[in-house]
Amino acid sequence: MSRLVGIAIVILLSLPVCASSQTLLLGGKVAGQTASSFTEESSPDVIDEDRFIFGPMAEVRLTNRFSIEVDALYKRNLNYTTTFFGFEPGTLRTQSRTETHDVTARSWEIPVIMKWHPLNHSIRPFVGGGFSSRHVSGTTHIFGTVSGFGGIPPSTFDSQTNEGDLVHPWTYGITGGAGVTFRAGIFHFQPEVRFTRWQSSPFNFEMRQNSIQILMGVAVGKKPAVQ
Numbered sequence: 001m002s003r004l005v006g007i008a009i010v011i012l013l014s015l016p017v018c019a020s021s022q023t024l025l026l027g028g029k030v031a032g033q034t035a036s037s038f039t040e041e042s043s044p045d046v047i048d049e050d051r052f053i054f055g056p057m058a059e060v061r062l063t064n065r066f067s068i069e070v071d072a073l074y075k076r077n078l079n080y081t082t083t084f085f086g087f088e089p090g091t092l093r094t095q096s097r098t099e100t101h102d103v104t105a106r107s108w109e110i111p112v113i114m115k116w117h118p119l120n121h122s123i124r125p126f127v128g129g130g131f132s133s134r135h136v137s138g139t140t141h142i143f144g145t146v147s148g149f150g151g152i153p154p155s156t157f158d159s160q161t162n163e164g165d166l167v168h169p170w171t172y173g174i175t176g177g178a179g180v181t182f183r184a185g186i187f188h189f190q191p192e193v194r195f196t197r198w199q200s201s202p203f204n205f206e207m208r209q210n211s212i213q214i215l216m217g218v219a220v221g222k223k224p225a226v227q
Contacts, residue, residue, distance in 0.1 A: 023061040025188055027219025029071055030054045034212045037078065042205040044082035050075050053109070057217055064120045069113045069128070078105040078136065083144075098144045103165050103203070105138030111175045111196070122183050129176040136202040140165050165203050173198040179215075190217035 033051040038044065052075075059069040083100045115128035143158040179192030192215045201207040 025219035025221035044080035
């Protein structure tokens with residue numbers, strides 16, 4: 001997904017660079033997701049999800065009060081397994097079918113956030129808002145057994161696809177957050193709480209629309225002049 005990181009870089013490089021107070025910060029962020037992405041109502045049988053997210057970040061300080069930040073946050077595991085039982089279509093209930101979907105997926109989140117800093121000091125609280133895009137990719141391993149009645153021998157099936165359970169590779173949402181930036185030399189530390197409301201689920205069942213993350217960012221950049 002290097003092209004997704006490239007999108008984030010292009011967004012930042014497209015910003016105007018004429019402001020004398022402008023500062024470019026480059027670094028990384030790690031985040032912990034406070035709740036599972038899967039809801040209790042639609043939860044699959046087995047879930048393997050990383051709530052730890054990480055990736056690069058960049059921030060451009062446009063004025064003393066405003067800056068814009070772009071991140072590319074990677075989640076390694078968004079995996080689940082679910083099993084279905086029913087009757088084979090068109091067999092007049094002479095055959096039953098047990099089918100398991102083993103989904104292995106990963107995701108990138110690209111939030112673009114405009115941040116407002118009410119104070120222009122070495123410790124600078126901020127609030128921000130913007131939008132996020134999320135790209136999910138992976139494979140679906142489908143396997144199972146068709147069992148017959150009345151002496152019909154059972155049969156098995158096994159296949160793998162990049163489609164299947166993944167119906168919306170790209171999903172979008174609105175994002176808001178608050179935190180503080182403090183500086184130690186050339187290093188800028190940014191603890192933050194961020195909320196995202198996703199518009200749709202990437203899979204063929206509903207996932208949790210609300211996501212809350214606790215983030216810590218570390219970036220380097222020149223020390224701006226205090227005005």
